[in-house]
Amino acid sequence: MFRVAMIDDHILMRQSLASVVNAIPGFTVIYEANNGMEFTKWLDPHNLPDLVLMDINMPIMNGHETAQWITAHYPKLKFIAISMLNDERSIIKMLRNGARGYLLKDSEILDFRQALQDVMSKGIYINTILYKHIVGSLQGSQPNxxxxxxxxxxxxxxxxxxxxxxxxxxxxxxxxxxxxxxxxxxxxxxxxxxxxxxxxxxxxxxxxxxxxxxxxx
Amino acid sequence: MFRVAMIDDHILMRQSLASVVNAIPGFTVIYEANNGMEFTKWLDPHNLPDLVLMDINMPIMNGHETAQWITAHYPKLKFIAISMLNDERSIIKMLRNGARGYLLKDSEILDFRQALQDVMSKGIYINTILYKHIVGSLQGSQPNxxxxxxxxxxxxxxxxxxxxxxxxxxxxxxxxxxxxxxxxxxxxxxxxxxxxxxxxxxxxxxxxxxxxxxxxx
DNA sequence: AAGAAACTGGGTGTTTTAACGGTATTTTTT
DNA sequence: AAAAAATACCGTTAAAACACCCAGTTTCTT
Missing domain, CATH: 1.10.10.10 (Winged helix-like DNA-binding domain superfamily/Winged helix DNA-binding domain)
Known part of the structure; x- marks a missing residue:
């Protein structure tokens, strides 16, 4: 059973998402935090979760900061970013900071489940949208x-x-x-x-x- | 049935790979070429293959050039690059040029099948190795x-x-x-x-x- | 409505870059 | 061993960049 931690300041969003996670076979939510700071305080090196789902827009310590912190302190800890922004900069930044995937808040639940399963089985989740942004950011300008x-x-x-x-x-x-x-x-x-x-x-x-x-x- | 074209100058490699493709349910090889030039001459706009597998190192017209040509002339034509080189530059270049995936010649057959299926169903195939290169190339150097x-x-x-x-x-x-x-x-x-x-x-x-x-x- | 912050404009020097038009030495190729 | 690159060097002048000073206007915040 994969143990999942969730970080999001919108309680309704977080709890409904948690119920979705709990409904996926093999996944269970073991912890919820309102922001990255709360999460980092809670984290126990001897009892890490298997996966972290985090919102990006959060007070006190946002998703980008939290991602950096995780990568610096527990580089093997897998996490997925969840955000409203379908913004290339934000996506690329998150991937740079070690995110194993990036989900939009208006994703289908099926994609959401796929993301969790892919991250745990393959290490990453990348869908077509994400891929386009990644390749797009690689391009910049294509010179002669x-x-x-x-x-x-x-x-x-x-x-x-x-x-x-x-x-x-x-x-x-x-x-x-x-x-x-x-x-x-x-x-x-x-x-x-x-x-x-x-x-x-x-x-x-x-x-x-x-x-x-x-x-x- | 997905119709696959294969481009590779190493006949043995190409034909053995073709038999692997033919053994995947839903895929059939309909054409083989020795290099990109041959392929572009053969290509019929009214009867495009569903997928192209191409080697990168080829005489006359190599994989990178072929990829550019395809992206310029038939941007919707899906293709996967196959190469011996686990080289970031090469990989990134191929992705920039529109490849839906990049397979190493020493991949497992299972991964190979996965790649074909993923590209046809999701539009892309990205495995952990590829992902690391992509994210790596996003990083360059991670400054202060x-x-x-x-x-x-x-x-x-x-x-x-x-x-x-x-x-x-x-x-x-x-x-x-x-x-x-x-x-x-x-x-x-x-x-x-x-x-x-x-x-x-x-x-x-x-x-x-x-x-x-x-x-x- | 007041103040802060960002945006816009200016003057006067000194230093650095760039354009021009060269030569001498070392290394590589033939 | 000669030819051809690549490497190292130089002087002058005009233009651009940089340093350090200043203040008015617009825009946002409180």
Whole structure:
């Protein structure tokens, strides 16, 4: 029997959802809290629940904060976020913070049951909506890949190193020092890259480096 | 009966996989190609397959290119990528290009069947490995979130708009024009943000904006 | 209605970047 | 061993970015 904890400040919502959970074979609600703070105080390392369902909008300690706390303290503790917001930012943030799934409050009960079962059996629950948001957030902008790929091959190792330094809150002078080069030399690298990459400012170089994963954020 | 097309240059691999597909109730292989080019030539708009399984490493037209082509020409055509590479870059790229799933060549046959069934019934197949890569790619690096989170709340909407403009190969003057502001005003925004974000150059602002997804690459 | 907060505009310097137009050395390829 | 890249270096000038000062207006909160 999977033991479920629920966190939601809307008592009616929480209790009705709890009854749904209790009606799923193999699941039982063992605890309810009004917000993340209450939950963290209650949590006993020697007697963890198997699954946590949490609302995102809550007073005192909201879902995002609670998720971060759980991931920091009990990374193996599975939890599912439940929210009214079908908002990409919110979803992505929750997944980043370790959520095993993200359910909208207007989901069908069948999907809800599926989510709980999937999380316990496979470790995650992702439906089509969620998937679209995830892939959407991966996209950002899809640049002229083949064009940039060709240019990439024309960039030397030292230039790549330089590009990485560019993605830093340092001036060219400081970069020169860090690379053990004359300031003039880095000037030359910059000018060369401007030409190769068809940009006119350091920002352009930085964006290129990040897009092509020469440097990471 | 779902009609499946298979693209893979390794004939043995392809044919043995085809027999696995044919053994799944409800699935039948109707076509096999050695590479993406062959497949695109064969494809008949009036008689599309229900599902395409494609290898990524192929001569002439590889999986990534084929995926892009499919997404451009038949966005509703479902396809699953199959590859030896458990490589995040490759996986993410495939998902971006519209793949409904990504299978490793050393998957269990059970998982393989699950993938086909999930894609046809739910539209996607995501297993734990895939999920980790996706979430991993969402993360990049996990900075001092709580620190930056606090700062984020102190940034106004206009400042955020400005931050987005900063992530552009434009000068401040051009940004001012684009935002219908005086150059002095954007100077002020910049100086304010320097102070709030504890950085000393536009690069610092750009990196902050990208890290916190105020702007996208 | 008062005050706070956010948004908008300005002046005056100093420092940094960028554009132009080069040369010299080392490493790799042929 | 010669040719070709890649790497390292330099001077000048104009433009842009940055630092540090200021104040008026709109918008939201109380």
């Amino acid at each position: 890949e083949q064009v940039e790929q060709a240019i990439l091959n024309e960039i030397g190792v030292r230039e790549k190193e330089f590009l990485r330094w560019l993605c830093t809150d340092k001036s060219y002078k400081e970069i020169a020092a860090a690379m053990y080069l004359s300031p003039r030399t880095v000037d030359g690298y910059r000018d060369m890259l401007f030409e190769k990459l068809k940009v006119a400012s350091r920002i352009g170089l930085v964006l290129f480096a990040l897009r092509n994963e020469i440097a990471k954020i | 979130e709580q620190v930056e989170q606090a700062i984020l709340n102190e940034i106004g909407v206009r400042e955020k708009e400005f931050l987005r403009w900063l992530c552009t190969d434009k000068s401040y003057k051009e940004i001012a024009a684009a935002m219908y502001l005086s150059p002095r005003t954007v100077d002020g925004y910049r100086d304010m943000l320097f102070e709030k974000l504890k950085v000393a150059s536009r690069i610092g602002l750009v990196l902050f904006a990208l890290r916190n997804e105020i702007a996208k690459i």
